[in-house]
Amino acid sequence: METEQAVTPERALRLADQRTLVERARRGDPIAQRTLYEEHVDRIYRLTFRLTGREHLARELTQDTFVRAFAGIEGFRGDAAFGTWLHTIAVSVSLNEIKRRKREEARAAPLEEALTMSHSTPVSDPILREKLAAAVAALPEGCRTVFMMHDAEGFTHEEIAEALGVTPGTSKAQLSRGRAKLRLALAEFAGEWNP
Amino acid sequence: MSDDNLSKYGYDFGNDADVVLPDDPNFDAWIAQQAPSLNDPPATPRVDMWDAIQARLETTQAAQAGAIAGVTPLRRRRWVLPAVIAAALLVGIGVDRYSLRSVPSAPSSQVAAADAPAPVFGPRPPEARPTAKSAPATAPAAQVNDPSRLYRLAAVQTLSQAEALLTAYRASNIAERNPAAAKQLGVWGRDVLSSTRLLLDSPAGDDAELRPLLDDLELVLVQIIRVSGAPLDESERALIDRAMRERDLLPRIRSAVPAGVAGAASE
Numbered sequence: 001m002e003t004e005q006a007v008t009p010e011r012a013l014r015l016a017d018q019r020t021l022v023e024r025a026r027r028g029d030p031i032a033q034r035t036l037y038e039e040h041v042d043r044i045y046r047l048t049f050r051l052t053g054r055e056h057l058a059r060e061l062t063q064d065t066f067v068r069a070f071a072g073i074e075g076f077r078g079d080a081a082f083g084t085w086l087h088t089i090a091v092s093v094s095l096n097e098i099k100r101r102k103r104e105e106a107r108a109a110p111l112e113e114a115l116t117m118s119h120s121t122p123v124s125d126p127i128l129r130e131k132l133a134a135a136v137a138a139l140p141e142g143c144r145t146v147f148m149m150h151d152a153e154g155f156t157h158e159e160i161a162e163a164l165g166v167t168p169g170t171s172k173a174q175l176s177r178g179r180a181k182l183r184l185a186l187a188e189f190a191g192e193w194n195p
Numbered sequence: 196m197s198d199d200n201l202s203k204y205g206y207d208f209g210n211d212a213d214v215v216l217p218d219d220p221n222f223d224a225w226i227a228q229q230a231p232s233l234n235d236p237p238a239t240p241r242v243d244m245w246d247a248i249q250a251r252l253e254t255t256q257a258a259q260a261g262a263i264a265g266v267t268p269l270r271r272r273r274w275v276l277p278a279v280i281a282a283a284l285l286v287g288i289g290v291d292r293y294s295l296r297s298v299p300s301a302p303s304s305q306v307a308a309a310d311a312p313a314p315v316f317g318p319r320p321p322e323a324r325p326t327a328k329s330a331p332a333t334a335p336a337a338q339v340n341d342p343s344r345l346y347r348l349a350a351v352q353t354l355s356q357a358e359a360l361l362t363a364y365r366a367s368n369i370a371e372r373n374p375a376a377a378k379q380l381g382v383w384g385r386d387v388l389s390s391t392r393l394l395l396d397s398p399a400g401d402d403a404e405l406r407p408l409l410d411d412l413e414l415v416l417v418q419i420i421r422v423s424g425a426p427l428d429e430s431e432r433a434l435i436d437r438a439m440r441e442r443d444l445l446p447r448i449r450s451a452v453p454a455g456v457a458g459a460a461s462e
Binding site for chain 2 (some may be wrong): 054148179193
């Protein structure tokens with residue numbers, strides 16, 4: 001949560017700039033909207049892609065996030081960073097979409113099947129890669145979201161807590177539970193992390 | 196499941212959400228190395244996404260400002276609640292009568308079950324769930340007065356109309372259609388848009404599953420109305436087609452409307 005971090009002069013300047021930008025965007029200034037978009041779009045797109053694993057969905061959900069944010073910017077109270085507010089919206093639209101898709105499995109493949117590992121991973125064993133992707137996909141929604149946000153995308157527990165509406169303690173606990181489940185699921189490959 | 200297990204946004208973290216399990220530092224270090232390879236995102240398509248966002252914002256702003264002919268800006272209205280209930284009552288009566296006609300010999304408890312459509316969105320209150328055992332003889336009257344049921348019926352009616360409209364739109368070729376047909380499509384679209392906005396402004400608009408569908412429907416309807424009376428424009432048509440395709444609008448509407456009810460609702 002950015003509001004809890006130490007306020008350095010650079011950071012104070014950035015927050016002031018952001019407040020100005022948000023205020024201008026609130027008045028419908030397209031340049032301010034574009035600037036806010038450019039500043040945050042990478043992280044939002046990466047987050048929606050991590051959670052859904054599908055490019056067209058990530059594009060759609062990123063668009064939804066910004067449209068909802070700009071359309072509802074009057075409701076942004078400014079007591080958290082604008083980026084944190086965007087993460088909350090992005091997680092919400094992504095998880096809602098995942099739930100909706102799961103209900104429509106008869107019509108579309110479940111999203112878990114879309115979870116893939118790139119070949120840039122240090123793991124060379126294709127079976128392990130496949131099992132790891134399947135084990136992550138099988139995690140409960142809360143665990144998986146926290147795991148992907150923390151371990152894959154580098155969010156802090158404070159940022160995750162803010163986005164999901166939980167305490168940082170819950171975020172830490174969910175990460176530990178997620179990792180424990182993965183450890184069990186991948187037990188046959190224990191030599192990989194215990195050489 | 197108690198509320199303690201839910202985040203303030205309603206995500207479920209299970210019964211032992213805060214229980215920390217023993218760590219294995221070796222595994223944690225290993226998995227932290229692997230995780231960035233999971234669903235590794237490609238480069239962000241910044242320009243494409245911004246163009247789409249801008250188009251959607253412009254459409255929304257134009258509609259809110261009343262700049263699109265025939266589209267009334269959406270505002271909170273005190274008469275929305277009675278209007279939705281009145282519309283839903285009419286639809287409810289229509290659906291009930293249709294169900295009674297189609298199942299003439301069914302016992303009253305089964306009729307009570309048959310007349311309650313089961314849209315897939317939103318939680319249904321226990322008293323509205325159709326079970327032959329639990330439905331008392333007075334169930335139909337009680338259900339007609341149940342506001343959540345009325346909103347569901349109104350939603351079914353609106354979504355059925357929207358499905359018909361979007362199917363007609365998709366089947367038509369704007370580039371070749373005649374102005375009279377285009378105008379008719381616009382008039383129809385305005386009717387469906389009004390109903391959609393009534394729903395958005397009612398408690399049905401608070402339904403976490405229904406709201407995104409209504410939002411998307413509103414956007415596409417506004418676009419259709421905008422092009423219906425204007426000079427023919429292929430790029431506008433492409434924008435609408437893309438919005439319908441990317442949002443899976445028709446399939447989502449079809450899955451939200453229970454089979455067999457669409458016809459009844461539109462009677």
